[in-house]
Every structure is written in C-alpha cells, then in structure tokens.
Amino acid sequence: MNKNKALTLFALLLSTPVFSATDDTTFEVSITIENDCTISVNDLNFGTANDLTPSISGSSTGSVTCTGLAPVSVAFSAGTGGTSTFTTRQMDDGTNTIDYNLYRDAANTEILGDGSGGTFTIDFTSTGGADSFDVYGLTGPGQNPKPAGTYNSTITATATF
Template sequence: MKKQIVKAVAMGVAVAGLVGASIPTVYAGSKSATFQVTLTVQADCSINTNPLNFGSTGVLSSNIDQQTNLNVTCSTGTPYAVALDAGTPTGSTVASRLLANAGATGTVKYNLYQDAARTQVWGQTAGTDTVAGTGTGTAQSIMVYGRVPAQNTPAPDTYQSTVTATVTF
C-alpha cells in the first residue's frame, strides 16, 4: 500500500509540474524605447570587363570587327564616365592602338570605338572621348567595338595588348 501511495504522490507532483509549466507568466507592466537605424549610401561605382578577341586570320586584307562589353554599376543617380587607355605595347596611343607579339618585334594596328559604325574612338579624356552615363544601382552593360583595319601583315604570331578601363564618378 505504501508503494501505491508513493506512486500516487509522485504522479501528482509530476502532473502539478506540467500544469504549472503551462500557466503563462503575468507581467505587471511594460515600457518602450526607440532607436534609429541608419545607412549612408555614398556615390560609388565598380567596373568589370570582358576580353576582346579578334580571332585568327591570315593576311590582313580587310577589316576585322569584333565587340565585347563591360559592366558599370554605380549608385543610383551617380554620373560617371568610362575611359579606355592606349594599351600596353610601346608606341600605342589612343588614336592608333597597337597589338604586339611577345618579343615586341611586330605589331598590328587596331582601335576601340564607342559606336557600332566605328567612327568615335574611345579614349581617356573625360567629356571628350569617354562614354558617360548615370548610375541606376544595377549593372549597366556598355558595348566596346573593336576593329583591326586592313594593313601589311606581320609575321605569324599571337599579338596582344592589355587595355585598362577606368570609371570616374
């Protein structure tokens, strides 16, 4: 009988514990306070480029046209300008860009343009020969048009240049 009484008491304590656990706590009152959350968005831009590949050819007897794009992302409303430098080979200028082979013993003339008609050379003087825009807060794709004009063909080799694209804002 004692065992039954001990079991009954133990069960009663367990049930009382469960019932007590489900009773919500009652609070006497509450107080509130506010705080500010801020973020300062500054004028900013980033630029990403893609390679321009004129492919493979033999004699340079006619124009070779190709295009690529670059992406500019600027804060909404931020005016920007994109400049392209002359490239890395010695003697290369914005007006007359050059591709050079590894030993710099040969060059191929080419240029980069702002328009598909290839009439506006893309350079690095803001307000003169750069491409301008206004940021939208998302990436804006800008086409770069390239042309290797007909010219005397140099020795067979791979010709290249590294052009730096700069966004100013």
C-alpha cells in the same frame, strides 16, 4: 467641500508650475549617400586570321555596377602594345605590331579614350545596378605580311563616379 480637501486642492494648485512663455529651435537631420561602383570589361578577341588585308572587327561588353544613382564616366587607356596612342593602338608579339582601335559606336567613328584629343568616354547615369556598355574594335587594313603568333595589348578601363 470640506476644509481639508479645499486646502489640499489649493496646495496642489500652488505647487503646479505655470508656463507663460515658449521658445523653439530647428535642427537638421541628414545623410550623405556616396556612389560606389565596380567596373568589368570582357576581353576583346579579334579571333584567328590569316589575312590582314581587310579590316577585322570585334566587340566586347562591359558593365559598371553602382550602389547609387549618379553620373559615371568610363575612360580607356591607349594600351600597352607597341607604341600605342589613341590615334593608333597597337597589339604586339614582343617585336611586331598590328594596328587597331577601339570605338564606342558600331560605325567605328568615335575612338574610345580619356576624352582628350577628340577621343570619347562612355558617360551615363548609374541606375543603382549593373549598367552595360559595348566596346567595338577594328584592325587597320592592309597590314600583310605579319609573322605568325599571338599579338596583344592590355587596355585599362577606368570608371569615374
């Protein structure tokens, strides 16, 4: 090898840094996913009746549509008719009332409410899409006679997620 090439190679070797130690660290990469849900419940209509001696049943469906997978609880208010409570909900025509209640089961044994006082909520884990549920209604028996007219109450259904 000629002398110039050897000096160039030697100079190149001297200018290249030599590493003799290392250090490292770790770091996290993260994302927080929030569940966002919307709720809708179809009106429950007991139909048209001319006799309130027997109980009249009705039903409706609702759904909660969420963006994620997480626990959801649906609570129901007592309603706006008459002097509604969870024990006895009422529809009214402005003066007169008709007693009824809402249930989460077709046997009409589990009263829908906010989970207090023996009432039930509808609880499930969202699937990341529309999750349906049923609401059952039943009027109280032996409420004749009542003035003709339309009786109603407004229920608020609240999804907590």
